[in-house]
Amino acid sequence: MNRLRRALVAALALTLVRPLAALAAWNKEAFGAKSPGDALKGLGIANATASNEVTIDAPQIAENGAVVPVEISSAIAGTTALIVVIEKNPFPLAARFDFKDGALPFVKVNVKMGETSDIRVLAEAGGKYYSATKEVKVTIGGCGG
């Protein structure tokens, strides 16, 4: 009984000391990966099936890589997450959105792209992964406004 109580108190203390950090997980391994393959490994994704039900709406040409607007969604039933991987970025994993009951698997976000690259979006549904890819050409603008 004593040991159990001690364990419970320890567990409680841990969550109280850094409550926000405990609730907010951030996959250091996946985000720190320098290749798309390692990023997916860090997320525990072994393979993904190409699917045209995962949609990526992004401009074909971005005037600047600092802000590339991307709108992603999944029409696959039971989608619980959307993952964004920018293949040629120094750290390819850009974001992971987990959708709970009450949210649609949809997000629009502005991302940074270091150079022309494929944007790969993975959707998680029923423990399986589905993906789609779109290339965005990144240009450096001329001078001026």
Add this chain to the structure above:
Amino acid sequence: MKLLALGFIAALAAPAQAQDAAKEIQRYRQMVAEGSPAELFESEGEALWKKPQGPKNASLERCDLGEGPGVLKGAYAHLPRYFKDADRVMDLETRLLHCMVTLQGRTREEATKRVFGSADRLSEFESLSAYIAGQSRGAKIEPGTAHPKEKAAYELGRALYFQRVGAWDFSCASCHGDEHKRIRMQELPVLQKPEAARPVIASWPAYRVSTSQFITLQWRMNDCYRQMRTPEPTFGSETTVALIHFLTVTARGETYGGPGNKR
């Protein structure tokens, strides 16, 4: 014969590709505009407008931008214009400086210490411009044109637009004077023509995504002259105001949509 045919097809393909590129860039601009953080700067500007500052510990709320003291709705869309109390034509930023000096008791030197900001911190003029420009959303761009000094400013601006100066002997028209000119992938608008000036002037001030800066027309005049390798024009000078006035008059009639977005 075959070579000629291939050349012909290649020639057809090239402008089609350029058209596609232009369309895709339009799409990029549209998506960036839909996801712009420019509104955040409008809030910052509002707080600054109301903040008491300077030896007189006064806010800018009594500043007359041409529609009456403190009236902001539509004010930006009616600038530049002639102001009797200063006896000159002023654009927004010049007028704000005037109010900082007269209402708040600040010196010109102190108020213009940091006229252009950075990604980390906007200058006062940039914040205020964002807020005040936002208050002209939906208004038609109608700068002052009746007063003799407004007419003179227009003529001076037009002359300056075509005046070649500086180490490279450039004028605004060197880049903006003819059709179908571009720098890398950006088409250069022919700004002395109303159809080109209208959408451009209606997009200022703006959030610039490549530098995360909020830029204004005073900044633009300054930076164009820098790129032309001339000495830096003085903030709010007759030169900068005349050029802004010329461009705005050329763009008149356009509906202003609020602070814009640029790459």
Add this chain to the structure above:
Amino acid sequence: MAAGPMKMRAILGAGFTDVRVLMNHPMETGQRKDAEGKLVPMHFIQNLTVKVNGKTVVDAQISQAVSRNPVFSFRLKGGAKGDKIEVSWLDNHGESNSTEAAVA
């Protein structure tokens, strides 16, 4: 340093609520050099949470690859006028901010 401002709009659409949120944040990658040539250290939002009437509906982990002064759009299932939407973020320095809006 105080966290920058945040703005959010939640509008009822056809079968879903459109939530658009803007936030001020440098989202430094750690690879940018300042005016003196020194590397600006990494400083970016890592977690973003969207709640409806107190219940978490979106849990996001984001990286420094998200643009400076991020703008996000989300879609919530259904929704009703007056629903309380809360968006909060936490960055790698332990700084946080949040904003609330009622569905209009």
